[in-house]
Amino acid sequence: MPNIKPISELRNTTEISELCHNIKEPVFITKNGYGDLVVMSMETYERSQAMADLYRKLGESEADLAAGIEPLDGEAVFRSLREKYGYGDI
Numbered sequence: 001m002p003n004i005k006p007i008s009e010l011r012n013t014t015e016i017s018e019l020c021h022n023i024k025e026p027v028f029i030t031k032n033g034y035g036d037l038v039v040m041s042m043e044t045y046e047r048s049q050a051m052a053d054l055y056r057k058l059g060e061s062e063a064d065l066a067a068g069i070e071p072l073d074g075e076a077v078f079r080s081l082r083e084k085y086g087y088g089d090i
Helices: 007-011 013-023 041-065 074-085
Strands: 003-006 029-033 034-040
Touching: 003 007, 003 013, 007 013, 007 029, 007 034, 013 029
Parallel strands: 003 029
Antiparallel strands: 029 034
């Protein structure tokens, strides 16, 4: 369930910060009863950006597969990188 707070509660910055860190979800801020802002911890923001990036990459991979593009073999890619940069058995 979304956490919704009126904009007047932004005066209590410490409380809003603690809430964002504790619930690990965005806090929706309203102004005159309408949605206005979203506040979240850096951890929550970074997690949401990582998930969006993952979904984007998965979408690209699915599109490649649908277009008939063969996926790369992971072991072959790492072997090629080791040979190219001389890292041996990393």
